[in-house]
Each structure stands twice: as C-alpha cells, then as structure tokens.
Amino acid sequence: MNGFGDKLAAAVAAKRNPVVVGLDPRWNSLPANLKTAAEGALGDRAAQAAAFTRFCKAIIDVVAPLVPAVKPQVAFFEELGPVGLESLAQVIAHARQKGLLVIVDAKRGDIGSTAEAYAAAYFGEQASWPSDALTISPYLGDDSLLPFVTAARNSDGGLFTLVKTSNPGGKQFQDLICDSQPLYRRVAAHVEKLAAEDAGTHRYGSVGAVVGATYPDQLAELRAAMPHAWFLIPGYGSQGGTAKDCAAGFDARGFGSVVNNSRGIIFAHSRREFARFGEARWEAAVEAATLDMIAALRAETPVGTLG
C-alpha cells in the first residue's frame, strides 16, 4: 500500500468495477416510507436528518458488496444544519465500517490556515468527518491546494480537484484559452504535477481530478495529459453521460477513473427501467441500477479487463 492512489486501485480491483454511488439525499425524492417518520418538508430538521441517515445507510448496505466507493454530497446534509452534518458523520462511519471508500463531495477551497482547518475536518481519524478523499476547487491557486494535499497524504487520503466539470456552464471559464491552452489544461498540468509526486505501484498518486462524462473528447485529452491522476467522473446517467462516454477515462488495465452516479442509482425506483420494483421495493431498484451500471461499464470500457 502506497497512499490513496494504490488504495483506490485496490478497491477498484477488488470489486472489479469503478462505480461510485453518489449519496445525494434530496428530501423531495426520498421514498415515501422513509418520510413518514419526519413531519413535513419544512418541519422537523432532526427528523429529516434521521430519514437521511436511514436512507443512506440502507443504500450503503445494498451497494457495499458491489462497488468500491460512495460519494456523499455535503450540500444536502449542510442544508439541514448541524443535525444534517451529524447525519453525514454517521453515514460516513457506516460506509467505512462496511469496507467502502468514502469520497466526500464538498468542493472546498480557501487559503493558508483556513484551508488547513477545512482539511482537518475531513482527513485523519480525529477528523469530524473522517474521509478517504475530498473534492476541492482550484480557483485560489497552488498555495490554497497545498494544505489539503499535505493533510490528505498524511492520512493516506486523496483529493479530486475540479478540472473539467460536467455542467453546461462549466465551459464559461474552464474552456477559456489561456496562452494557447484552455484553463482546464492549466489546472490539469498542476494536478498532474502533484499526482506524479507520490505515484504508487499502480502509477496513480493521491491527487486526482474531476472530469465530467459529458465532455468525452476532453476526457480523452485529459487522460493523456494526466497519466498519474485518478479521475472522478460525474455526469453519468441523469446528466446524459453514457458508459461509452467514459471509456477514454481508463487505462488499458481498467484503472484511472471512478464513475459516479447519484440520482440514477439512489432514486432508481423513479426510473422507467426500474419502475417494476415500485417505491416500496426501492432498495431492490438501487441494487438493479447499480448492477446495470457495472455491466454497462464492463461492456463498453476497459473496465472489463479488471478480470
């Protein structure tokens, strides 16, 4: 074991797939049988947070044997206030206990000792939300990334830096041509430098990149430009990205990317393909949607070579 780069490779190899299940507990989409305990949409935050915890733990129980990692989205927990963030801590602990890696999607970023404080919240066993990896934002530059890099490495943790995001508006600044290269390539070059610094036995380091499935050409371009960086690929499913769109994110061994799906898995009972389960059997829909995504990635990408 040699830091997060190898840790993630081992988890992907063990499950023979790179699926990350995104834990985005949106109140309005929660299965009805989980909401009955919580009174009203604007009502009791503690009851809502308890419903979030039950929902996420149930998903974790279904997907833990199937996938290498989950990705809780902090925003939905944060919206509920301190009780929501207590729920997040319980969800993270449950996922790790079940052997899943936990990538916390927080997109944090700040400078100096402020960045250190954020990093301390998520890295290390003393942390409030002890995580395996964290998403961060690059706009503040190299000295803002460094405290996160240090804290991640000290705990065998990893980072995914926003490089080329999956949303339509992402191109507004990320695609601006800066001295003959798009901004995202400038950010990518810095991330690659950090990744190469502690590349493990599987070639990947602890600092990775967020690269959306919705821009397959840029995914191929960035895979070539960042040989040592793990990619976290959002945008699969509900945002329009397909397994084929993700193919260029992998190396020949099937490593190099993990692919996130949030709504398409956790609210699969709302999808036409899985409507047969009905809302009452939403956990069976989660399992079916996870297996469906694994199969699609194994069929359409080098992931099939994982054995």
Next chain:
Amino acid sequence: MNGFGDKLAAAVAAKRNPVVVGLDPRWNSLPANLKTAAEGALGDRAAQAAAFTRFCKAIIDVVAPLVPAVKPQVAFFEELGPVGLESLAQVIAHARQKGLLVIVDAKRGDIGSTAEAYAAAYFGEQASWPSDALTISPYLGDDSLLPFVTAARNSDGGLFTLVKTSNPGGKQFQDLICDSQPLYRRVAAHVEKLAAEDAGTHRYGSVGAVVGATYPDQLAELRAAMPHAWFLIPGYGSQGGTAKDCAAGFDARGFGSVVNNSRGIIFAHSRREFARFGEARWEAAVEAATLDMIAALRAETPVGTLG
C-alpha cells in the same frame, strides 16, 4: 431599501466606515481565559465550540456599535464538526440581533440543485445559518452561480464571488491571460453583469466580488471595470494590505468596498501596538484595533467623505 446593495450602503453610511471584522476563531490563538473551560486542544469539541461562541459573542459586543458587518469564517467552525456549526449558528444570530450584517465566508460552489441546497443553508429566515451575504467560488461557471443569486435576491441577501484573491498563489490561474484579458477580468465581467441587474439607489447590486488589498493596481482596475459591484477586500493587516492599498476600491462617496480584518482585530492582544492591554484585557485590544483601522481608512481613503 432595494436589496443587498442598498442594505450594505446603509450600514456603511450609518457606521461611517466600511470595516468588516473577520471572526476566525483559531483555537491556538484564543485568549487563555477563554480556553480554561475547554480541556485540551484535541479534547472536548463541545467545550471548544462553547469557547468559540463566547469568544465571537464577546467580539460582536465590542464591535457592534463601531462597524457595519462581521465575517465568520466557516472553516474554523466546520473543523469542530456539528457542534462547531451549532456555534456558528449562535454567533450569526447574536451578530444579527446586535444589528450587524453577517457575511458568511464559505466559498461554496456547486451545480444545479446542489448549489440550491447550499444556498438554502444560508439564505432566508428558515435557513440553518441565516446570513446577509455569502462568499462563493466561480470555477464552475454561470449556471453554478445562478441558484445562489436567486436565493440571495429572494432574501435581500448578497454574494461576494471570488475574483482576485489576496494570497500569493491566487495569480497562478486568476492572472492567466485569456484572449487578451486575465481570467480575473473574465470573472469580473460576469459578476458586473449580475450586479448591474439589480443595482439599487446607491448604484450597487446584490452580487459583489472578493478583491484582495494585496494587489492595489488590480483593485483600481477592477473598480473601474465593475461599477455596480460591492467589493469585499481581504488581505488588510496581517496579510500586508494597508489602508492606502484599499483606497482605489472606493467611489468618491466612500462606498463600493468593505474591508475585512480578522487576526489583526480579533487577536489584537498579540500585536505589539496593542500589547499594553495584555491578554486579560483582550476585548479592549479588539476595540482599540478596530478604532485604529477605522481611523486609518478614514484618513487614507474616500471613506472620510462618509461624514
């Protein structure tokens, strides 16, 4: 009253200065008499959070008659976990009760309904941390800013978007030349467009910019380029920015910028100039440092014209 642009102008006019006191409760810098109740630096988080609350409330009591706004830095509260974020809620409530505007420094940023969830955490009286303004990060582009803009406007709240930050590494990406203009000018152009959309009777809209005091030339350039955007200026004091460095951030009436100082005020008892108070009289040092900064800005910038 016409939204946050006017609200901030009224607050600055009422106090006749643009000083924002940054609430960055760093455990190691806290006055000793506040720490005695909390056991150990790595110890009881609830006790540490209680010390943060007492510390910030005491500062608020000192500065509420003097300045228009405070800026809690979420990272330091987040580091302590859910109990820290409960403290943040108490600090925000206390500041607003004392008539201060509260600018929450969170540098959040995400897309779609995820950004909506973050915005809902900070804007509106139902929010977990009901704030007057929030700092946000622009890397994800226009569609990521919009949910924050909508939520802010719906609650007469404001935003400060990272444009040109005060840290040395800020220039790494922000100063890249994109089609003949630095990236920060591209972000500035978008912020100015949003600011102009709801400019109030004092000319400023609800969407502002973070522009560091440590780059006075860019501050002047951006003041000219963004006539409708309030600036939140970090970097004063400990980071090296002076009152003179901030001068170009103001219009002739003394509006246009608010200037933050965190460590230089809240830990003033550690500064040579205010060592005469001693640690036991740290609140007197806070008051003296605040008055000192107000006087410097009134002497060296158009703030003196506020009357």
